[in-house]
Amino acid sequence: METAVGRGRSEGQPCAAGHCGRRAPWGVAASRALIVAAAHLAILPVAPRAAEAGAWTQEEGRGQVILQGSAVHSGSEFGPSSDLYDSRPYDKVEVTLAFEYGVSDWLTLIAAPQFLAVDLGDPFPSSYAGPGYTDLGARVRLYNENDTVVSAQVVGRLPGTGNSRSAAAVGYEDAELDLRLLAGWSFPFFGKAAFLDVEAAQRLRFGDPPDEFHLDLTLGVRVAERWQLLFQSFNVVSEGAGEGPYFGTSYEYYKLQLGAAYDLSAAMALGLAFVSTVFARNAPQENGVVLTGFYRF
DSSP states (O other), X not given: OOBOXXXXXXXXXXXXXXXXXXXXXXXXXXXXXXXXXXXXXXXXXXXXXXXXXXXXXXXXXXXXXXEEEEEEEEEEEEOTTXXXXXXXXXXXXXXXXXXXXXXXXXXXXXXXXXXXXXXXXXXXOEEEEEEOOEEEEEEEEEEEETTEEEEEEEEEEEOOOOSOOOGGGTTSSSOEEEEEEEEEEEXXXXXXXEEEEEEEEEEEEOSSSOOEEEEEEEEEEEOSSSEEEEEEEEEEEXXXXXXXXXXXXXXXXXXXXXXEEEEEETTEEEEEEEEEXXXXXXXXXXXXXXXXXXXXX
8 A cells, every 4th residue: 555644655566577668658547547546636635644644553433544646657777786777668557545444542454455557668568457456454553652653564465457468567466465563753853743654564475576675764744734744765675586587686676755745624634745766776767746635534
């Protein structure tokens, strides 16, 4: 699941072997998906209290709905020595609708279906548009004292690509299991309310892709009554190489995401962020935009 306010996420799959080439125009499916996501986000009410995302669990009988749309482009790739060179381009749109509900103050259930659209460019154009991953899981609060919270989270990721037989769906075809430890702190930052969310995860990927280690960091600072700035880092390191023609090498990539969230009301907020791969090895250099809406109930 990719979220932007409180615990943002825009995790791209590493470029599979043979997926690189010259830039191609956006596919029709990807363009339509982005337009639909933007239109929904323009009217969707969302939750402003970012410090209750990430490591924080939902209160009993309360929850939130998160709608996120992201669009990224890649026309270059970091090689084995992290040198950047032109590669087969692709455009990717992800639209995720996530639900979080507090069964109790210490247990939050999570469900997040996703729509995915990917266009690969020359020399062998390919595209996929349809269901992406569906996340199902729970977050358990382990500790909550003195503005500090620690939680554990287990999420199963079920692929929706089926037997698409499209090269554009490579990396999204196998089930995954995300085992995550989360810690959050609320504190004053130069006189402003702020929070820090740190998440370390073991991502078990079944099939050809290798397992991965994830480290996600989010710093949120409320700079005005209705405005919050978000500074985020998403880091992935494969645990060796996988199998098959597309995952024969290990990889790693490090992304920065900078954004802001605006509170429409006590229960609603909208977020806009920009994300970029700043360093990687055997992975694409992605640049894109992330739009997010929260509604708390």
